[in-house]
Structure formats: C-alpha cells, structure tokens
Amino acid sequence: MAETSTLFTTLLMQGFAGMSLFSVLLLMALGLAIIFGQMGVINMAHGEFMTIGAYTTYIMSTFAEAHGFINQYFILALIAAFAIAFAAGYLLEYLLIRRLYKRPLDTLLATWGVSLVMQQAFREIFGAREVSPALPEWLTGSYQPAPGIDLPVSGLMVLVLMLVVTFGVWLMMYRSRWGIRVRATTQNRVIADAVGINTKRVDRITFALGCGLAGIAGAAFTTIASTGPTTGSLFIVDTFLVVVFGGAASLFGTIASAFTIAQAQSGLEFLMTGSMAKVITLVSVVLILMMRPEGLFSVKVRK
Amino acid sequence: MPKKLLSHWITAKNRSDLINLALLALLLLVVLPLALDIFRLNLVGKYLTFAFVAVGLVLCWGYGGILSLGQGIFFGLGGYCMAMFLKLEASDPVSTAIQSTPGIPDFMDWNQIKALPWFWEPFHSFSFTLIAVLILPTLFAYLIGVAMFKRRVGGVYFAIITQAIALILTVLIVGQQGLTGGINGITDLKTLLGWDIRTNSARYILYYINAALLLGGIVFSRWLLSSKLGLLLVALRDKEERVRFSGYDVANLKIFTFCVAALFSAVGGAMFTLQVGFMSPSFVGIVPSIEMVIFTAVGGRLSLIGAVYGALLVNFGKSYFSETFADLWLYLMGALFIGVVLFLPNGLAGLFREPRQTWLLIKHTALMLVAKLRPARLRPEGK
Numbered sequence: 161m162a163e164t165s166t167l168f169t170t171l172l173m174q175g176f177a178g179m180s181l182f183s184v185l186l187l188m189a190l191g192l193a194i195i196f197g198q199m200g201v202i203n204m205a206h207g208e209f210m211t212i213g214a215y216t217t218y219i220m221s222t223f224a225e226a227h228g229f230i231n232q233y234f235i236l237a238l239i240a241a242f243a244i245a246f247a248a249g250y251l252l253e254y255l256l257i258r259r260l261y262k263r264p265l266d267t268l269l270a271t272w273g274v275s276l277v278m279q280q281a282f283r284e285i286f287g288a289r290e291v292s293p294a295l296p297e298w299l300t301g302s303y304q305p306a307p308g309i310d311l312p313v314s315g316l317m318v319l320v321l322m323l324v325v326t327f328g329v330w331l332m333m334y335r336s337r338w339g340i341r342v343r344a345t346t347q348n349r350v351i352a353d354a355v356g357i358n359t360k361r362v363d364r365i366t367f368a369l370g371c372g373l374a375g376i377a378g379a380a381f382t383t384i385a386s387t388g389p390t391t392g393s394l395f396i397v398d399t400f401l402v403v404v405f406g407g408a409a410s411l412f413g414t415i416a417s418a419f420t421i422a423q424a425q426s427g428l429e430f431l432m433t434g435s436m437a438k439v440i441t442l443v444s445v446v447l448i449l450m451m452r453p454e455g456l457f458s459v460k461v462r463k
Numbered sequence: 464m465p466k467k468l469l470s471h472w473i474t475a476k477n478r479s480d481l482i483n484l485a486l487l488a489l490l491l492l493v494v495l496p497l498a499l500d501i502f503r504l505n506l507v508g509k510y511l512t513f514a515f516v517a518v519g520l521v522l523c524w525g526y527g528g529i530l531s532l533g534q535g536i537f538f539g540l541g542g543y544c545m546a547m548f549l550k551l552e553a554s555d556p557v558s559t560a561i562q563s564t565p566g567i568p569d570f571m572d573w574n575q576i577k578a579l580p581w582f583w584e585p586f587h588s589f590s591f592t593l594i595a596v597l598i599l600p601t602l603f604a605y606l607i608g609v610a611m612f613k614r615r616v617g618g619v620y621f622a623i624i625t626q627a628i629a630l631i632l633t634v635l636i637v638g639q640q641g642l643t644g645g646i647n648g649i650t651d652l653k654t655l656l657g658w659d660i661r662t663n664s665a666r667y668i669l670y671y672i673n674a675a676l677l678l679g680g681i682v683f684s685r686w687l688l689s690s691k692l693g694l695l696l697v698a699l700r701d702k703e704e705r706v707r708f709s710g711y712d713v714a715n716l717k718i719f720t721f722c723v724a725a726l727f728s729a730v731g732g733a734m735f736t737l738q739v740g741f742m743s744p745s746f747v748g749i750v751p752s753i754e755m756v757i758f759t760a761v762g763g764r765l766s767l768i769g770a771v772y773g774a775l776l777v778n779f780g781k782s783y784f785s786e787t788f789a790d791l792w793l794y795l796m797g798a799l800f801i802g803v804v805l806f807l808p809n810g811l812a813g814l815f816r817e818p819r820q821t822w823l824l825i826k827h828t829a830l831m832l833v834a835k836l837r838p839a840r841l842r843p844e845g846k
Binding site: 200202256259260263264265266267268269270272273274275276277279280283284397400401404433435436438439442443445446449450453 | 616627628631634635637753790794799800801803804805
C-alpha cells in the first residue's frame with residue numbers, strides 16, 4: 161500500500177512538472193499562434209519578446225525591492241511586461257514586418273536579424289549572466305494538499321495565469337468584434353478590406369498583441385527559471401513546433417499540442433537523460449508532421 | 464557532352480558569366496595563394512567550404528524557392544563522416560596505449576566506453592568513408608524531401624521542419640558524448656592515410672583540391688540551371704500549380720534539387736574537417752545553418768558565383784569584427800540580415816548585374832531622405 165502511494169505521488173509530481181512546462185510553452189505558443197497561425201508571419205524574434213517580458217519583471221522586482229512593495233509587484237510586472245512587449249511589437253511591425261507580408265521566407269531572415277540585435281542589446285544592458293528577480297514571499301512556498309505531495313506555488317500560479325490568458329485569447333478571438341475582424345482578414349483579405357475593415361491596422365494590432373502575449377510568457381517564466389540574453393531563442397524552435405503540430409489557426413490544436421509535447425518531454429525526462437527525452441519528443445513530432453503535415457487539428461481556410 | 468557544355472557557355476548572354484567564373488578562378492587559384500601566407504590561406508579554405516553550402520542554397524533556395532534552414536545537417540554529416548575516419552586513424556593502439564582501452568578514440572575512453580560502437584566500425588575503411596560522405600547526407604536529404612514534398616509541404620513549413628531536424632541532430636550529438644565527442648566534437652585529427660594534414664604542404668594541396676572542387680561544383684550547377692531542369696525550377700518557384708498541371712512531377716524536381724544542395728554541403732563539410740582538423744556540433748545546429756543562408760543572401764540568391772563572394776565576405780567580416788570589436792559583430796550580423804532582405808533582395812550580385820537599378824535605388828533613397836529632412840515650412844501645403 162505504501163509503495164503504491166509513493167508511485168502515485170511521484171507520478172502526480174511528475175505530471176505537475178509537465179504542467180508547468182506546458183503552461184510556459186502554451187503562453188509562448190499562444191502569441192505565435194496568433195502571429196504565425198492567423199497572419200502567416202514567421203517571427204523568429206518571438207523568443208526575444210519573451211525575454212523582454214522576463215527582463216521587465218526583473219527590473220520591476222529590483223525597483224519594488226528598493227521601494228518596499230515586493231509582495232504586490234508581480235501583478236504590475238505582468239502588466240508592464242505585456243505593455244512593453246506590445247509596444248516593441250507594434251514598432252517592429254511598423255518598421256519592418258509590414259514591408260514583407262508578401263515575402264514570408266524573407267520575413268524569417270529579417271526577424272532572425274532582429275533577434276540577433278535584440279540578444280546583443282540584452283547582453284549589453286543586463287550582462288551575459290543569467291538573472292532572476294526576487295520572488296514575493298507568497299510565490300516561494302509550496303502547497304501540500306496531502307502528505308507527500310509538494311506542489312510549488314509558483315508552478316500553480318503559472319498554471320492559473322495560463323488558464324486566464326488562454327481564456328482571454330479565446331474571448332478576444334472568438335467572442336469579440338476585434339476577433340471577427342482578425343479572422344475575416346485572415347480568411348479573405350480583399351473582401352475584408354471591401355467591407356470596411358482596416359486590415360493594415362488589424363495586422364499591426366494582431367502582431368503587437370502576439371508579442372505582448374510573449375511578454376506575459378516571459379514574466380511567468382521568471383518564476384520557474386532564470387533569464388539570460390539567449391533564453392528566448394532556446395524556446396523558439398519548440399514553440400514553432402507546438403504551433404505547427406497543433407495545426408496553424410486552431411486555438412484548441414495549439415493547446416492540445418503544447419500539452420502533448422510538454423507532458424511527453426517531462427515524462428520521458430523521468431526515464432532517461434534530458435537531452436534524449438528532448439530528441440525523442442522532437443523526432444516524434446517531426447515524424448507525425450511528415451505523415452500529417454496539416455497538424456493535429458487543422459482549420460480549413462480558403463487560400 | 465563537353466562540347467555541348469562549351470556551346471552553352473559561349474553565347475552572348477553567358478559571356479559575362481564565363482568572364483566572372485574565370486575571374487573567380489584566377490582569384491582563388493592564383494591571386495589568393497600568392498598574396499596570403501599559409502595561415503590566412505587556410506582560413507580562406509575554411510570559408511570556401513561554407514561556399515559549397517552557399518552554392519547549393521542558390522540552387523534550392525534561389526532558383527527552386529525551397530528555403531532549407533538545415534543545411535548544417537548535411538555539412539555536419541559530411542564533416543563527421545570524414546572526422547570519424549581521421550579519428551580512427553589517429554587512435555591506433557600504439558599511440559593510445561596509455562588509455563584503459565587502447566585503440567578507441569580518446570573521448571570514448573574518457574566516457575568509460577570499452578569497445579568501438581558498431582557504427583564506427585566501417586569508418587576504418589577510406590573508400591567506405593568517401594562513399595559515406597557522398598551518399599549518407601544525400602540519402603538523408605532524399606528521405607526528408609520525399610516525406611515533405613510528396614505531401615506538398617513547402618515554403619515556411621519546410622523551413623521550420625528542417626530547422627527542427629538541425630536542432631535534433633545537435634542535441635543528439637551533444638547528448639551522446641561517449642559516441643560522438645559531445646560539444647567539443649571530434650578533435651585532434653592528424654593524418655589521412657599516413658599523410659600529415661597539418662603540414663604547410665598538405666594545407667596548400669588541400670586548399671587547391673577544395674578550390675577545384677568548388678569551381679567544378681559551380682560549373683556543374685551552371686550546367687544544371689541552363690538545362691531544362693533549371694527552367695522548370697524557376698517555373699515551379701514562381702507558379703508551382705501551373706508546372707504541376709503541365710504534367711511535371713513537381714515533388715521529384717524539388718527532391719532532386721534539395722539532394723544536390725545536400726551533396727554540395729556534405730562535400731564542404733568533409734573538406735572543412737580536412738582543412739581545419741576538427742568537426743563539432745557548432746557547425747550543425749540552427750545558428751550555423753541560418754548563417755549559411757545569409758552567405759547566399761549577401762552574395763545574391765540567384766548568383767552561383769556571388770554566393771562564393773558572399774561566403775568569403777561575411778566570414779572575413781565575422782573574423783575581423785569578432786577579433787577587434789566583438790560586441791559589434793552581432794549588431795552588424797543582424798543589420799546584414801535585415802538590410803539585405805529589405806534593400807538588396809538579389810544581394811551583391813544584384814548590384815553588380817543591374818547598375819542602372821542600383822543607381823535608381825540610391826537616387827530614390829537620397830531624394831526620400833532630402834524630402835524628409837527638409838524643414839516643414841518648405842514643404843508643399845497640406846503635407
């Protein structure tokens with residue numbers, strides 16, 4: 161009896177570790193699902209927008225420590241991370257992306273260049289060493305629903321944040337006038353233009369929103385790991401795979417694929433080394449994509 | 464065949480190509496070896512191995528419209544095949560007598576591996592190695608190509624999948640330290656069939672072999688592009704559906720081109736190992752693969768010869784700036800990516816080929832700047 165319960169708690173803890181990875185991956189992928197899935201723009205600098213969010217949180221925490229509101233800062237940091245990443249995304253769209261909508265492969269190269277510049281800028285401003293913000297007290301403890309089960313509060317917080325943000329994105333995309341405009345623009349740009357939608361404005365806001373979501377992902381990321389100049393770029397390929405694997409333009413697909421990939425990876429990590437777990441997960445994803453290129457859940461869009 | 468090849472070259476349209484190729488050959492075979500000492504020439508040789516990849520990318524990206532972000536995979540496979548052979552030669556039982564298991568590569572011994580893994584065994588043979596360098600990466604490209612192009616996956620998705628494969632291969636190599644040498648790669652390579660590759664004369668010979676292979680590759684690609692296949696490639700890049708409806712198997716065309724590009728990269732990788740004396744995962748992953756694309760983009764994605772200059776210039780820039788202003792290099796590299804895509808979609812070759820267009824571009828930009836800088840009160844009303 162005692163052994164089964166140990167096994168159970170181990171499995172539960174393992175599943176929870178997978179849930180934390182799932183949350184961060186999904187937060188990252190949501191922004192990309194909007195930018196890549198809806199607009200078809202490849203933003204290789206998406207990881208750097210996450211890093212912007214993480215560094216914003218770091219700055220906020222240092223500021224909060226100096227002024228004594230460390231317990232309340234995290235909510236402010238989330239808002240600031242979103243706002244700054246949103247503004248940076250808006251600027252990037254205005255300066256660069258809008259000139260390249262007709263050349264998706266070139267967008268990929270240009271945004272890779274942007275990511276290099278941003279990484280070097282981070283390195284010069286914040287240094288090459290990884291930093292992590294001071295966590296407020298309520299985020300550092302752990303929650304014990306039963307003896308032997310130890311769930312870190314920060315992981316729970318990331319989970320809740322993920323649920324809230326996903327719900328928000330769903331509301332915006334499928335239950336708001338703005339969402340209708342975005343989907344109309346995706347499905348048929350010319351007709352959308354003709355019925356009076358300002359498609360250029362929709363493009364700009366959509367791109368900026370995707371970047372803002374990456375900023376939130378970055379803020380959430382600081383609670384479970386430390387941030388360095390290249391943190392974002394480590395996630396970029398995984399995030400793209402999540403979106404492609406789920407089926408572009410499908411919110412549900414993105415959630416399902418982030419869940420599958422995260423659980424597979426953290427489950428396999430339990431059985432073997434981290435690098436082999438990653439290799440097996442990615443190989444499976446690539447093989448499935450080769451058999452089913454449209455992803456798990458594809459939405460039929462007239463091109 | 465050679466006669467037909469020649470007649471292809473000497474038409475009025477191709478005369479300038481021929482002159483450019485002759486100039487490149489003169490530069491690589493005469494000017495650089497005379498002007499540079501062997502250390503610098505060896506560096507040029509190293510850059511020229513990247514030019515193989517760049518030339519392959521001109522074929523598959525510039526003409527075929529297939530952007531592969533995983534050319535490092537094939538460069539690495541070619542390089543690793545060669546490195547495995549050289550490493551086995553360097554780890555004979557006599558010179559590794561100090562190890563707990565003599566006769567296996569040193570990094571295996573450090574990782575407590577007692578016997579040579581099975582996939583290392585055939586690399587005792589030089590002829591097997593040569594065949595592996597040529598066949599293995601091409602076969603891998605064929606498999607990827609069949610899986611992707613037969614299902615009509617292309618464009619952006621192909622780029623992401625190839626990038627993911629490059630990542631997988633890097634993680635695998637780094638993770639399996641005992642079998643692959645891990646993050647350090649396969650180092651301390653000394654002789655090729657008893658011939659010391661570290662001496663100056665060996666370096667000269669390898670440089671010339673490398674340059675000759677590269678020029679041969681360019682001539683071969685030029686011939687390929689001037690054949691019907693070249694026409695079809697351009698046609699399918701611009702209107703894939705129309706080529707398909709004309710009855711051509713678009714997938715096979717793409718697979719073939721991708722395989723040729725992979726073969727070029729593999730030869731480059733093998734020559735890299737021979738000239739530089741090691742191979743490591745830092746030439747396999749995402750970052751090197753995408754850097755190889757920028758060599759092609761800078762040189763001009765439609766110019767075989769431009770790609771060589773692109774590889775040389777970007778690498779010279781990289782080694783110059785990372786020696787003198789290390790911090791500046793990433794900014795410059797980033798600006799290069801953005802600038803080339805925005806302002807020079809046909810790279811340096813585009814500047815060279817269309818001087819009139821270039822002049823118009825400069826004039827246009829200058830006028831725009833003047834218009835923007837002019838004080839507001841001088842501008843026409845309402846602006």
